[in-house]
Amino acid sequence: xxxxxxxxxxxxxxxxxxxxxxxxxxxxxxxxxxxxxxxxxxxxxxxxxxxxxxxxxxxxxxxxxxxxxxxxxxxxxxxxxxxxxxxxxxxxxxxxxxxxxxxxxxxxxxxxxxxxxxxxxxxxxxxxxxxxxxxxxxxxxxxxxxxxxxxxxxxxxxxxxxxxxxxxxxxxxxxxxxxxxxxxxxxxxx
Amino acid sequence: xxxxxxxxxxxxxxxxxxxxxxxxxxxxxxxxxxxxxxxxxxxxxxxxxxxxxxxxxxxxxxxxxxxxxxxxxxxxxxxxxxxxxxxxxxxxxxxxxxxxxxxxxxxxxxxxxxxxxxxxxxxxxxxxxxxxxxxxxxxxxxxxxxxxxxxxxxxxxxxxxxxxxxxxxxxxxxxxxxxxxxxxxxxxxx
DNA sequence: TTTACCATGTAAAGAGTTACATGATTCC
DNA sequence: GGAATCATGTAACTCTTTACATGGTAAA
Numbered sequence: 001x002x003x004x005x006x007x008x009x010x011x012x013x014x015x016x017x018x019x020x021x022x023x024x025x026x027x028x029x030x031x032x033x034x035x036x037x038x039x040x041x042x043x044x045x046x047x048x049x050x051x052x053x054x055x056x057x058x059x060x061x062x063x064x065x066x067x068x069x070x071x072x073x074x075x076x077x078x079x080x081x082x083x084x085x086x087x088x089x090x091x092x093x094x095x096x097x098x099x100x101x102x103x104x105x106x107x108x109x110x111x112x113x114x115x116x117x118x119x120x121x122x123x124x125x126x127x128x129x130x131x132x133x134x135x136x137x138x139x140x141x142x143x144x145x146x147x148x149x150x151x152x153x154x155x156x157x158x159x160x161x162x163x164x165x166x167x168x169x170x171x172x173x174x175x176x177x178x179x180x181x182x183x184x185x186x187x188x189x190x
Numbered sequence: 191x192x193x194x195x196x197x198x199x200x201x202x203x204x205x206x207x208x209x210x211x212x213x214x215x216x217x218x219x220x221x222x223x224x225x226x227x228x229x230x231x232x233x234x235x236x237x238x239x240x241x242x243x244x245x246x247x248x249x250x251x252x253x254x255x256x257x258x259x260x261x262x263x264x265x266x267x268x269x270x271x272x273x274x275x276x277x278x279x280x281x282x283x284x285x286x287x288x289x290x291x292x293x294x295x296x297x298x299x300x301x302x303x304x305x306x307x308x309x310x311x312x313x314x315x316x317x318x319x320x321x322x323x324x325x326x327x328x329x330x331x332x333x334x335x336x337x338x339x340x341x342x343x344x345x346x347x348x349x350x351x352x353x354x355x356x357x358x359x360x361x362x363x364x365x366x367x368x369x370x371x372x373x374x375x376x377x378x379x380x
Numbered sequence: 381t382t383t384a385c386c387a388t389g390t391a392a393a394g395a396g397t398t399a400c401a402t403g404a405t406t407c408c
Numbered sequence: 409g410g411a412a413t414c415a416t417g418t419a420a421c422t423c424t425t426t427a428c429a430t431g432g433t434a435a436a
Contacts, residue, residue: 032285095222100199157347
């Protein structure tokens with residue numbers, strides 16, 4: 001259900017095409033929601049036939065077809081926004097692996113934790129780029145930024161916690177200690 | 191795909207029935223993964239027919255049917271554990287709402303943020319109960335704990351960030367400031 | 381001219397949820 | 409005797425992914 005509202009929400013800032021929406025998901029909403037084109041286009045058709053969005057007339061010869069939020073669509077979006085957030089089931093393939101990590105040798109445990117830290121860092125860099133690109137923005141942007149910052153705060157906390165766990169591992173095993181000091185050296189030279 | 195490995199991982203600590211597995215998901219792995227009975231039982235059948243788990247003979251008259259990891263199942267689990275973690279698409283209905291929160295009046299914004307903080311607190315309490323229940327545990331438990339703690343670290347970071355945002359809102363609006371000091375008072379009396 | 385990007389989809393499969401069914405046992 | 413919990417599912421549906429198809433336009 002959320003995808004419908006995600007689309008309505010993006011359309012609340014002005015008419016967009018399916019392609020535009022896909023790009024907005026990828027570029028600025030990826031921390032909160034995402035969808036494939038193959039899901040977006042049919043859902044736009046649904047929203048249109050439900051009267052929540054309407055096609056905007058395009059200049060002849062244009063390849064794009066933009067949709068705009070209707071009155072009814074705006075009301076539906078507003079209702080969803082004030083409703084209690086739907087409960088989320090937490091499902092995280094990394095946490096699941098950690099849950100079973102006692103089954104691996106310390107060296108493999110280390111590898112997985114380092115991979116995780118690397119991925120979190122990539123995510124945090126993405127957040128930073130977004131933050132810079134949207135600097136000095138207006139009021140609507142402020143909440144978008146908040147949304148991303150909440151995601152970044154979580155990612156960073158996880159990163160810090162896992163780094164601590166890595167340090168513990170290095171303290172318990174000579175081989176890992178060596179790998180770890182190599183990693184630190186590499187990191188310093190970036 | 192992950193559910194199959196989640197089940198294999200839980201079975202790695204000994205034979206379990208479908209019902210046992212459901213309870214383990216709910217009680218100790220809920221921060222990392224979860225599944226309904228209606229998904230667990232058929233998946234167990236699949237794993238069995240793929241030779242990754244095998245039914246353990248039960249005392250006659252028993253209603254339960256336990257499964258144990260086979261050699262092949264153990265190898266499959268190990269391979270999955272050392273493989274790179276599958277990329278996750280981040281999808282969070284709360285962050286999605288925050289992304290669009292400029293569409294609401296400050297008072298409604300406040301309501302949603304407070305609801306979120308409340309939910310995070312419930313989650314953190316659950317983590318705490320688990321931590322206490324598993325105190326002084328053995329090595330395998332240590333990674334289970336770590337897994338939960340990483341989830342808790344993320345939840346707490348989000349809570350703190352959102353609390354800060356709430357304080358900002360209260361600083362910008364008299365009505366919210368009143369609501370907020372009422373909330374703080376209530377909190378203090380718990 | 382070929383590569384990248386624009387733009388919109390269809391079909392099929394996989395993952396997960398919801399609702400329901402069934403019957404046994406245990407606890408009050 | 410009734411409620412909760414044990415225990416195992418089926419059927420239908422919704423949501424999401426994957427793979428593929430198609431053709432236009434812009435830039436190197």
